[in-house]
Amino acid sequence: MGPFLEQDLKQLAENIKAWGKALGFQQVGIADIDLSKHEKFLQQWLEKGYQGEMDFMAEHGMKRARPDELLPGTVRVISVRLDYLPTEAGFARSLKNKNKGYISRYALGRDYHKLMRQRLKKLGEKIKAQCPLEFRPFVDSAPVLEHALAEKAGLGWTGKHSLTLNRQAGSWFFLGELFINLPLPVDQPVEEGCGSCTACITICPTQAIVEPYVVDARRCISYLTIEQKGAIPEEFRALIGNRIYGCDDCQLICPWNRFANLSVEEDFQTRQQLHQQDLLDLFAWNEQSFLANTEGSAIRRIGFERWQRNIAVALGNAPYSDEIITVLSATLPNATELVAEHIQWAIDQQKAKALDDGIEDRTTQRLIRSVEKGLPRDA
Incomplete structure (x- = not known):
């Protein structure tokens, strides 16, 4: 890959965020791949057996915290947010009536994996049309610390329930990642907002x-x-x-x-x-x-x-x-x-x-x- 001027990379990063939003993502951020501070906590979590039967969590060792081992040459991760809260969520009604089945709101519509992966692939191809690029999209499909990457990319902070929280969107959103080998300027993490709330x-x-x-x-x-x-x-x-x-x-x-946005995606609406x-x-x-x-x-x-x-x-x-x-x-x-x-x-x-x-x-x-x-x- 040839050299890029800093100004060129800055402009490309701005373009990528605009392209991502045009593809339907509500937020796009860019992170470096240094997740070393998470390795100790990941290892402790695994040693305590908190993963249960999810053997895939342990199979890849620390690769989950090392994106360049998952895709050699990776230097940046583009992290994206896609809101999923359906218009007819019906939380209270579903929980209150014990004769009815409650299904997590993310699963009331169409499976998000394929939709997000296709959009991430389109984003990668859009970038590749502008410059040489190696990329790979991920949506819960490989050992990726998606919440840690979203935090680094400025999409939000990690709440005490271990999910990503955003001041304008709460936590009702999916995360996806695009691993790339392009040294784009990175975004800064946002201030944590949980405080003393438990x-x-x-x-x-x-x-x-x-x-x-x-x-x-x-x-x-x-x-x-x-x-x-x-x-x-x-x-x-x-x-x-x-x-x-x-x-x-x-x-x-x-x-x-209370600040969560309702999804505009037809695929995520309630079945x-x-x-x-x-x-x-x-x-x-x-x-x-x-x-x-x-x-x-x-x-x-x-x-x-x-x-x-x-x-x-x-x-x-x-x-x-x-x-x-x-x-x-x-x-x-x-x-x-x-x-x-x-x-x-x-x-x-x-x-x-x-x-x-x-x-x-x-x-x-x-x-x-x-x-x-x-x-x-x-x-």
Whole structure:
């Protein structure tokens, strides 16, 4: 690669940000690749086993903190933000009605991976048309410390729940990266804005945020309902409530999300067959129905068996119903071993249902009150 004048690189960086926004990204920043300060924390996190069954987190060692080992020649990372909050988020309604399934808001629309990767590729090709360039796009597809890179690129700061927070956009956005071998001028990190707030730590139903900025994935509802392949540990089942795919509690309670923007992406808008649907209706799907209704959705990756497992847990946490016990009992004989274990637990829960729904219900009520006060706004 030939030499570039500093002024040329500065102008190119400005052009890249304009091109990125023209492609639909809400924010574009540029970072260097020095993530050495994160290596110790990553190693400690892995040594404590906080990654759970996510073996891919440990397989690549410290490559996650060394972008030039992932793509030799990389000297900069272009980090992008894409807002995803759907217009019909319906947070409070979905959490309040325990007979309906709650799905994390990012998964109500189309899977974001392909959309973001295609746009990042277009951005790379646009840059390459101006100068020689080696590039590679990443969207949760390789060992990349995306939040650390977003922080370095000035997209926001890392909140105590370990997600990236932005003063104008909260945390309802996806991140993507474009690794490049061009020494562009870098952006500066922004000032941290969490202060003494610990709302996300306090509200977590399973207390998965074991200390500020550290999440034990093995306790996280998103992990338990998505990444966990086997049985969900019994100690967490009642705390999961009606969350059948992911969890948004730590984002919902965050004061910065009152500034969150609604997504303009049609692909991220709510699919009605997934939104505020009765648990019994969702449980009635066969595998063919599951595949049809989750086509193009991130939900499909967990497969039909784990989908049934999750809904069985939610049915166990629903208010007492003769119909629920009847449906669960009828499904039990032909269920897989994994699903059968959770169906039996749900039946036992239904039979022992008491007036007080316990800790999970009280924390959820607090969360609902916060959402109904306008967090986030307009959603």
